[in-house]
Amino acid sequence: MGKELTIRSGKTLAEVAPLLEGEEEIFLVYDENVSWAAAEVIGAVPGVRGSIAIDASEQGKTMDTVLLLCRSLLEAGADRKALVLAVGGGITTDLAGFAASIYKRGVRYANIPTTLLGQVDAAIGGKTGVNLDAYKNMLGVIVQPQFTFLCADTLKTLPERDFRSGVAELLKTFLLSDAVRYGRAVRSLSRGRRGLQGLILGAARVKARIVGADPYEHGERRKLNLGHTFAHAIEHEAQRRGDDITHGEAVSMGILLAARLSEALGLAENGLAERLKADFGACGLPVDCPYPAGDLAEAMARDKKAEGDAVAFVLPVRPGTVAIRPLDPHEILESL
Numbered sequence: 001m002g003k004e005l006t007i008r009s010g011k012t013l014a015e016v017a018p019l020l021e022g023e024e025e026i027f028l029v030y031d032e033n034v035s036w037a038a039a040e041v042i043g044a045v046p047g048v049r050g051s052i053a054i055d056a057s058e059q060g061k062t063m064d065t066v067l068l069l070c071r072s073l074l075e076a077g078a079d080r081k082a083l084v085l086a087v088g089g090g091i092t093t094d095l096a097g098f099a100a101s102i103y104k105r106g107v108r109y110a111n112i113p114t115t116l117l118g119q120v121d122a123a124i125g126g127k128t129g130v131n132l133d134a135y136k137n138m139l140g141v142i143v144q145p146q147f148t149f150l151c152a153d154t155l156k157t158l159p160e161r162d163f164r165s166g167v168a169e170l171l172k173t174f175l176l177s178d179a180v181r182y183g184r185a186v187r188s189l190s191r192g193r194r195g196l197q198g199l200i201l202g203a204a205r206v207k208a209r210i211v212g213a214d215p216y217e218h219g220e221r222r223k224l225n226l227g228h229t230f231a232h233a234i235e236h237e238a239q240r241r242g243d244d245i246t247h248g249e250a251v252s253m254g255i256l257l258a259a260r261l262s263e264a265l266g267l268a269e270n271g272l273a274e275r276l277k278a279d280f281g282a283c284g285l286p287v288d289c290p291y292p293a294g295d296l297a298e299a300m301a302r303d304k305k306a307e308g309d310a311v312a313f314v315l316p317v318r319p320g321t322v323a324i325r326p327l328d329p330h331e332i333l334e335s336l
């Protein structure tokens with residue numbers, strides 16, 4: 001068993017202060033798009049010694065930015081007692097967590113995610129890292145944050161499309177967990193954002209429990225890749241064609257393709273794909289993949305060569321249950 005992951009929440013950002021009591025060397029790394037949130041944290045937390053703003057873009061999620069962060073820490077006099085506090089979306093928490101984990105052989109870090117995707121996914125589980133050339137998240141480490149602080153109030157400035165991207169990961173997490181909470185999340189999200197804080201905390205705890213049982217992804221943690229084999233292929237295709245599809249949109253389409261495949265293989269309960277399509281659609285997510293299955297299989301096969309293994313598909317059986325099957329991407333084509 002791994003260690004318990006620390007998830008805390010508050011109605012306002014100021015409520016993070018007690019978690020940082022006694023810390024005298026806090027270095028904030030924040031996304032410049034949420035400088036207002038950084039200012040609120042600085043106002044409430046006495047131990048902030050310095051702050052570094054970053055431009056959160058996938059192109060800037062590189063080793064160069066990590067080096068820049070490390071240099072800034074060094075110049076600010078950060079020593080081994082330092083705590084790096086990330087305020088921003090997944091790009092910011094990935095960059096800050098990685099920089100902290102290698103600076104002076106590792107100082108502590110904590111996350112205040114400001115995107116829904118960060119709150120239910122990226123800021124939990126300790127995976128940190130950066131892109132290497134065209135390869136996403138190629139360099140990184142798994143080091144757990146001191147805590148992840150969840151505050152739905154930070155989402156008030158998040159653009160709707162980024163919000164929905166996080167909804168896909170939130171639904172994915174509850175789909176892995178159990179039928180009751182999955183159903184409740186769908187009903188709630190199809191009506192709007194009320195009750196969001198509870199849903200975020202619930203999903204974050206589910207992810208924390210899965211990761212806590214398998215921090216280095218030897219077994220249980222692989223479940224979290226539900227929909228992602230298809231999603232990564234969809235994202236590759238979108239990039240190749242110059243289309244604009246967010247990660248969450250690709251995950252939504254990917255989960256539905258996985259459900260169809262699962263039904264075709266006789267694993268999923270009858271009608272699961274149709275039900276999920278209605279649920280995800282009701283929550284404002286795209287459900288039909290615009291690309292032919294053949295193109296997706298090609299993209300997966302290229303990925304497979306890169307990894308040298310069979311592709312492990314996570315297939316939904318019913319809410320709360322998945323099966324993992326190694327399959328040849330070309331063989332799945334007939335099922336879709």
Ligand SMILES: NC(=O)c1ccc[n+]([C@@H]2O[C@H](COP(=O)([O-])OP(=O)(O)OC[C@H]3O[C@@H](n4cnc5c(N)ncnc54)[C@H](O)[C@@H]3O)[C@@H](O)[C@H]2O)c1
Pocket residue numbers: 031033034056057058061088089090091092094114115116117118121122123124125126127128129136137154155156157158159162165
């Ligand atoms: N480490 C992990 O386990 C893990 C898991 C999933 C995703 N990720 C990574 O996370 C990244 C995606 O995360 P993301 O979707 O949070 O993206 P992000 O960090 O790019 O944020 C999305 C956009 O929203 C802006 N933003 C953030 N918070 C805001 C707010 N409250 N108000 C207004 N604008 C705001 C950002 O500046 C950015 O333009 C990817 O790089 C992905 O690889 C990591």
Ligand SMILES: [Zn+2]
Pocket residue numbers: 121169228247251
């Ligand atoms: Zn994802």
